[in-house]
Amino acid sequence: MKAEKGNKVKVHYTGTLNDGSVFDTSIGREPLEFELGSGQVIPGFEEAIMGMEIGEKKTVTIPSNEAYGEYSEEKIFELPRQSFPSNIDEALGQTVQLGDQSGNVFLAKILEVTDETVKMDTNHPLAGKDLTFEIELIEIN
Structure with missing residues (x-):
């Protein structure tokens, strides 16, 4: 069979x-x-x-x-820092779970944290x- x-x-x-x-x-x-x-x-x-x-x-x-x-640069984006908890610096390099306004959940790797923005990569690892x-x-x- x-x-x-x-x-x-x-x-x-x-x-x-x-x-x-x-x-x-x-x-x-x-x-x-x-x-x-x-x-x-x-x-x-x-x-x-x-x-x-x-x-x-x-x-x-x-x-x-x-x-x-394929790895896509379009799946890297920046969000306003105030959208995240204050301890976001500690998560640099880690993968976190996020949700959008439609209730969809996705994973994002934190690439960079500045005073204004958090740069994230939502490509699959x-x-x-x-x-x-x-x-x-x-x-x-």
Whole structure:
């Protein structure tokens, strides 16, 4: 039986960057379970699993445009300092959770804090990076 769109699958995986550093893995945890074709994982990851059989292992490199997208300067912006708590200086370099007026929540890395503004980067931390995954298909339902 081969994995196809609509199947619920369980996989073990390890994701690495070009320098070999591991950014995520399911090893030591429960396998990742999701429905193929549902958009729950990045497109390139889903594509890699299509057609795999239970017990099959493969290594794939997913280009950034099929993963978390290209890094975009347009996702860096400045907000007025008074919009933030007074201890924002302590968060420099950290990723914080923000909300917009529509109630959407997103993550932003604080790049710079001045007396007037806070410069933030809302790109995904893995944007612009090619990702390599070692994948093992454990189960198909």
